[in-house]
Amino acid sequence: AQSVTQLDSQVPVFEEAPVELRCNYSSSVSVYLFWYVQYPNQGLQLLLKYLSGSTLVKGINGFEAEFNKSQTSFHLRKPSVHISDTAEYFCAVIEKSGNTPLVFGKGTRLSVIA
Amino acid sequence: DGGITQSPKYLFRKEGQNVTLSCEQNLNHDAMYWYRQDPGQGLRLIYYSQIVNDFQKGDIAEGYSVSREKKESFPLTVTSAQKNPTAFYLCASSIGPGNTIYFGEGSWLTVV
Numbered sequence: 001a002q003s004v005t006q007l008d009s010q011v012p013v014f015e016e017a018p019v020e021l022r023c024n025y026s027s028s029v030s031v032y033l034f035w036y037v038q039y040p041n042q043g044l045q046l047l048l049k050y051l052s053g054s055t056l057v058k059g060i061n062g063f064e065a066e067f068n069k070s071q072t073s074f075h076l077r078k079p080s081v082h083i084s085d086t087a088e089y090f091c092a093v094i095e096k097s098g099n100t101p102l103v104f105g106k107g108t109r110l111s112v113i114a
Numbered sequence: 115d116g117g118i119t120q121s122p123k124y125l126f127r128k129e130g131q132n133v134t135l136s137c138e139q140n141l142n143h144d145a146m147y148w149y150r151q152d153p154g155q156g157l158r159l160i161y162y163s164q165i166v167n168d169f170q171k172g173d174i175a176e177g178y179s180v181s182r183e184k185k186e187s188f189p190l191t192v193t194s195a196q197k198n199p200t201a202f203y204l205c206a207s208s209i210g211p212g213n214t215i216y217f218g219e220g221s222w223l224t225v226v
């Protein structure tokens with residue numbers, strides 16, 4: 001079975017600074033990887049996903065993530081954050097076969113400070 | 115507009131009562147899911163259904179029940195057997211297993 005570890009539960013960062021949210025996964029089979037964002041009292045919104053092809057994936061709101069198979073990582077980055085990026089971010093993994101459901105990490109709370 | 119609708123948004127119940135959370139989707143998705151979210155614990159899978167009239171237990175199914183009589187509907191019942199039911203509940207759907215999952219806006223359940 002696969003698992004996801006988000007290495008930081010909280011990340012404070014100043015506005016316009018760069019940010020990286022770390023995600024490592026464990027799986028014995030090939031996987032698809034996702035990042036979701038959750039604003040307060042709302043559902044989750046898909047930021048980006050890696051299915052195949054280029055290991056650098058661009059998503060909405062200026063975010064991007066890089067799939068590193070050797071390090072089993074899928075870190076999320078943004079070169080310059082805004083106050084509006086304050087939210088909870090979830091990394092998730094699913095087997096390509098689809099035999100098991102999506103598995104989420106515990107989330108990273110990004111707080112952007114003015 | 116296509117999407118996933120959860121209702122109610124906020125629900126209060128007394129301890130010992132069963133409560134049913136509604137989830138409807140008009141995306142023509144085959145698979146539907148229920149997750150529970152607690153602070154600091156991420157999302158945990160309660161039940162999922164890959165096709166009508168079929169569903170499987172997730173990681174924390176005890177104290178919950180579901181039905182999938184129609185493709186667009188996947189209601190979740192929180193029974194009195196669930197020891198700590200107060201949480202944020204999220205319904206989701208996907209075209210099928212292994213595909214991107216889309217979420218509803220969630221339902222807050224508070225048991226007093």
